[in-house]
Amino acid sequence: xxxxxxxxxxLLCSLLTxxxxxxxxxxxxxxxxxxxxxxxxxIGNGGSVxxxxxxxxxxxxxxxxxxxxxxxxxxRWVAQxxxxxxxxxxxxxxxxxxxxxxxxxxxxxxxxxxxxVVVSPGAGxxxxxxxxxGMKFSKDSEIATASYYSAEMExxxxxxxxxxxxxxxxxxxxxxxxxNTSTPYVLIEATRASILGAHNTSNVTxxxxxxxxxxxxxxxxxxxxxxxxxxxxxxxTPAKQWSGYxxxxxxxxxxxxGIAQNGTLYPGQATGNGPMLSGYVTFGDNVTEVDVRVxxxxxxxxxxxxxxxxxxxxxxxxxxxxxxxxAAWAEKLDRIKIVGATEADKETFYTxxxxxxxxxxxxxxxxxxxxxxxxAIHEGTSYTGYSNWDxxxxxxxxxxxxxxxxIPGMVQSMLQDYKEGGWLPMWKxxxxxxxxxxxxxxxxxxxxxxxGITGFDRETAWEAVLKDATVPPVNDxxxxxxxxxxxxxxxxxxxxxSTYAQNGWVADDVHSESASRTLDYSYDDYAVSVLASxxxxxxxxxxxxxxxxxxxxxxxxxxxxxxxxxxxxxxxxGPTRGFTEGxxxxxxxxxxxxxxxxxxxxxxxxxxxxxxDQHFDGGxxxxxxxxxxxxxxxxxxxxxxxxxxxxxREIAATNYNNSVNGLSGNEDCGQTSAWYLFSALGxxxxxxxxxxxxxxxxxxxxxxxxxxxxxxxxxxxxxGAPSRPYVRSLHANGRRIEEPVLTHDQILNGGLxxxxxxxxxxxxxxxTLTI
Ligand SMILES: *[C@@H]1O[C@H](CO)[C@@H](O)[C@H](O)[C@H]1NC(C)=O
Ligand SMILES: *[C@@H]1O[C@H](CO)[C@@H](O)[C@H](O)[C@H]1NC(C)=O
Ligand SMILES: *[C@@H]1O[C@H](CO)[C@@H](O)[C@H](O)[C@H]1NC(C)=O
Ligand SMILES: *[C@@H]1O[C@H](CO)[C@@H](O)[C@H](O)[C@H]1NC(C)=O
Ligand SMILES: *[C@@H]1O[C@H](CO)[C@@H](O)[C@H](O)[C@H]1NC(C)=O
Ligand SMILES: *[C@@H]1O[C@H](CO)[C@@H](O)[C@H](O)[C@H]1NC(C)=O
Ligand SMILES: *[C@@H]1O[C@H](CO)[C@@H](O)[C@H](O)[C@H]1NC(C)=O
Ligand SMILES: *[C@@H]1O[C@H](CO)[C@@H](O)[C@H](O)[C@H]1NC(C)=O
Ligand SMILES: *[C@@H]1O[C@H](CO)[C@@H](O)[C@H](O)[C@H]1NC(C)=O
Numbered sequence: 001x002x003x004x005x006x007x008x009x010x011l012l013c014s015l016l017t018x019x020x021x022x023x024x025x026x027x028x029x030x031x032x033x034x035x036x037x038x039x040x041x042x043i044g045n046g047g048s049v050x051x052x053x054x055x056x057x058x059x060x061x062x063x064x065x066x067x068x069x070x071x072x073x074x075x076r077w078v079a080q081x082x083x084x085x086x087x088x089x090x091x092x093x094x095x096x097x098x099x100x101x102x103x104x105x106x107x108x109x110x111x112x113x114x115x116x117v118v119v120s121p122g123a124g125x126x127x128x129x130x131x132x133x134g135m136k137f138s139k140d141s142e143i144a145t146a147s148y149y150s151a152e153m154e155x156x157x158x159x160x161x162x163x164x165x166x167x168x169x170x171x172x173x174x175x176x177x178x179x180n181t182s183t184p185y186v187l188i189e190a191t192r193a194s195i196l197g198a199h200n201t202s203n204v205t206x207x208x209x210x211x212x213x214x215x216x217x218x219x220x221x222x223x224x225x226x227x228x229x230x231x232x233x234x235x236x237t238p239a240k241q242w243s244g245y246x247x248x249x250x251x252x253x254x255x256x257x258g259i260a261q262n263g264t265l266y267p268g269q270a271t272g273n274g275p276m277l278s279g280y281v282t283f284g285d286n287v288t289e290v291d292v293r294v295x296x297x298x299x300x301x302x303x304x305x306x307x308x309x310x311x312x313x314x315x316x317x318x319x320x321x322x323x324x325x326x327a328a329w330a331e332k333l334d335r336i337k338i339v340g341a342t343e344a345d346k347e348t349f350y351t352x353x354x355x356x357x358x359x360x361x362x363x364x365x366x367x368x369x370x371x372x373x374x375x376a377i378h379e380g381t382s383y384t385g386y387s388n389w390d391x392x393x394x395x396x397x398x399x400x401x402x403x404x405x406x407i408p409g410m411v412q413s414m415l416q417d418y419k420e421g422g423w424l425p426m427w428k429x430x431x432x433x434x435x436x437x438x439x440x441x442x443x444x445x446x447x448x449x450x451x452g453i454t455g456f457d458r459e460t461a462w463e464a465v466l467k468d469a470t471v472p473p474v475n476d477x478x479x480x481x482x483x484x485x486x487x488x489x490x491x492x493x494x495x496x497x498s499t500y501a502q503n504g505w506v507a508d509d510v511h512s513e514s515a516s517r518t519l520d521y522s523y524d525d526y527a528v529s530v531l532a533s534x535x536x537x538x539x540x541x542x543x544x545x546x547x548x549x550x551x552x553x554x555x556x557x558x559x560x561x562x563x564x565x566x567x568x569x570x571x572x573x574g575p576t577r578g579f580t581e582g583x584x585x586x587x588x589x590x591x592x593x594x595x596x597x598x599x600x601x602x603x604x605x606x607x608x609x610x611x612x613d614q615h616f617d618g619g620x621x622x623x624x625x626x627x628x629x630x631x632x633x634x635x636x637x638x639x640x641x642x643x644x645x646x647x648x649r650e651i652a653a654t655n656y657n658n659s660v661n662g663l664s665g666n667e668d669c670g671q672t673s674a675w676y677l678f679s680a681l682g683x684x685x686x687x688x689x690x691x692x693x694x695x696x697x698x699x700x701x702x703x704x705x706x707x708x709x710x711x712x713x714x715x716x717x718x719x720g721a722p723s724r725p726y727v728r729s730l731h732a733n734g735r736r737i738e739e740p741v742l743t744h745d746q747i748l749n750g751g752l753x754x755x756x757x758x759x760x761x762x763x764x765x766x767x768t769l770t771i
Pocket of ligand 7: 558559
């Protein structure tokens with residue numbers, strides 16, 4: 001049975017019946033927003049944990065946590081059902097104890113945690129250990145929305161504690177209501193034993209932090225330098241000074257306080273430092289409600305306190321915070337209105353929308369930011385959580401469309417990383433983590449420039465992408481640069497110096513993931529050429545364009561008809577060598593910037609379509625991972641649009657729903673949801689730096705979009721679409737569209753797209769197909 005219907009039902013029930021929910025009602029019903037009401041943060045959680053410690057046997061489930069925070073918030077807050085680390089998130093739906101509420105900076109399941117703080121309520125005997133803190137909670141009482149979370153827990157020494165939670169970008173707001181409990185207390189955990197690897201949970205380190213308790217200010221402050229992905233960061237930017245800082249302020253007088261360390265309580269002690277460290281405060285026996293706000297910073301405790309004062313005033317109630325955060329989501333999500341979707345589809349759609357607006361997350365704090373690249377504080381706007389290998393595909397296009405106000409800052413942030421660390425980010429999580437291959441920041445920058453985004457320094461952008469395309473990493477010919485290799489420097493385009501630049505391919509006997517690298521570098525070269533053209537650098541544009549169109553086919557084996565890795569001497573390395581997170585099937589379709597060239601290599605439209613059929617019918621399309629995402633749209637570029645239309649519908653139906661397991665693959669900072677959202681609208685950015693979208697099959701009768709960049713409105717009319725997947729014709733503002741392609745400008749200009757839908761395959765866009 002799917003989670004969604006019971007959970008939604010429960011949510012409504014508790015809204016209507018529970019007195020707690022009634023008092024909290026304004027917090028998540030005001031301002032009114034149908035879109036935000038459909039968000040269910042439990043969708044795509046993955047639900048349960050296997051013995052291996054991974055979230056699912058193949059580690060593929062959504063990995064989303066029911067966190068509260070506004071869009072792109074620096075810190076997200078979540079109930080903690082277990083200790084998180086690389087490949088494990090802090091909350092699993094099937095688990096039944098809550099050990100605290102975590103201000104988390106884990107942007108995706110793979111990255112592990114950084115600088116978190118945990119707030120754990122209790123009553124009676126103070127419980128300093130993770131196990132001891134755990135309280136059973138009733139799933140029926142759980143309310144999870146984008147802006148407000150609550151659950152009722154059984155206190156250890158009897159009675160109940162209802163926890164409620166909301167958050168602003170840098171401040172968590174929590175309220176604990178105690179009923180029939182013994183003396184209420186709140187413990188704030190600074191440091192813990194940190195598990196470094198998913199495959200060996202006894203391999204732990206002991207980050208050393210600080211705690212200070214100031215009863216006069218009713219504050220617990222402190223720091224936590226834990227960073228679980230530090231082991232894979234480039235060695236030249238070790239970010240030694242990096243730490244999370246916090247300032248927790250209570251709304252009541254404190255009766256007593258103490259430090260807890262490694263399981264032992266030190267009552268009356270106000271400061272502590274070292275590993276496994278917490279601070280706690282107790283309240284009067286007659287206290288029934290405690291409100292605590294926790295400002296978080298990457299700069300200092302003082303800055304954490306400033307963030308608190310900037311974002312939530314003393315005396316502000318949790319409802320005020322929840323209302324503000326709900327309004328921030330409504331401003332985004334209400335921009336798309338849907339007619340003709342089921343309740344379930346709306347829940348899937350708006351939750352996907354909510355997923356796409358979480359990362360990159362803010363790293364700057366009121367005009368200043370800590371940079372791990374040079375271990376210094378700078379002025380400016382900064383973001384972190386760039387999963388570029390995933391997000392360059394469609395998530396970035398989605399952000400350009402629906403969060404355009406963020407794009408200049410997000411690009412400028414990457415340019416600062418370049419200035420401070422020497423390179424644009426690949427997968428920035430506080431600092432670089434060298435995860436996955438390619439320098440797809442090139443694509444992000446080029447796409448932003450192509451789509452007319454201003455407000456970042458284009459000359460620095462050019463300098464940075466040119467470096468990606470021309471400067472190899474250190475020891476390029478001696479270091480393998482394997483996946484998540486430790487103790488190396490920036491990976492960037494490993495393999496660039498020798499064979500890629502000279503012969504066209506990355507040599508499989510020198511570098512890991514060589515075939516994927518060859519194709520990804522080629523695409524990135526294309527992005528570099530696009531930026532060069534925009535900047536009037538004609539000869540550079542021509543050079544990189546040429547390389548981008550030539551190199552992919554140096555690994556096309558025209559005997560087998562597949563992309564295949566090659567060794568330095570040119571010999572084929574074998575059909576299973578050199579692919580990352582995909583195989584020869586997915587990667588043979590991976591020339592998004594030259595689909596006509598690819599079609600030609602596969603013998604023309606008819607045989608390319610037959611190859612696509614073989615790919616899908618043979619079960620080779622793996623939508624749970626990104627390399628397959630664009631493939632169903634390729635039919636449309638080979639004169640078989642009707643086959644795109646049916647495949648897209650099938651993929652959407654089998655990989656997305658509104659259950660706790662409703663994402664078949666990892667969310668990957670929004671890319672998985674961005675596929676669904678664009679597909680539901682009826683178009684997808686196959687080549688992100690082309691400014692074009694390939695038309696698929698809109699899912700709903702009518703979608704109305706109000707674009708934030710120009711306040712224009714686009715109506716996508718496709719009556720009957722829910723039961724009619726095929727397109728008979730498409731008119732954009734009255735003009736008949738012949739090829740299944742729309743441009744960014746056409747979309748942004750708004751007006752009316754009229755799809756004539758049919759339940760049977762149609763000739764439109766399907767010239768080479770016999771229907
Ligand atoms: C607290 O205990 C009283 C007396 O046993 C009971 O009537 C009341 O329902 C309890 N309150 C809660 C919230 O459990
Ligand atoms: C513990 O993990 C670290 C980081 O991955 C690794 O370098 C180290 O070898 C591991 N130690 C053991 C004993 O497995
Ligand atoms: C796991 O890590 C612990 C502590 O670092 C080490 O003693 C142990 O040998 C490791 N186990 C395996 C299977 O690597
Ligand atoms: C924690 O305490 C245990 C014994 O209670 C001890 O063996 C261990 O070394 C301590 N760990 C730290 C990090 O202090
Ligand atoms: C709690 O009890 C103390 C005395 O024990 C009293 O001074 C205080 O006013 C009481 N507070 C509330 C909120 O009832
Ligand atoms: C690339 O440049 C070479 C040398 O000028 C030329 O022979 C080749 O046709 C060009 N390839 C493409 C795809 O433009
Ligand atoms: C096929 O590949 C070989 C080298 O691998 C090349 O000599 C030949 O020209 C290619 N044929 C075509 C049709 O591309
Ligand atoms: C292949 O299909 C595309 C898309 O319909 C079309 O533009 C192109 O002309 C076709 N190629 C040939 C050789 O027919
Ligand atoms: C929801 O989607 C997941 C992942 O694709 C799938 O495993 C599950 O069976 C689906 N559930 C329902 C009720 O459709």
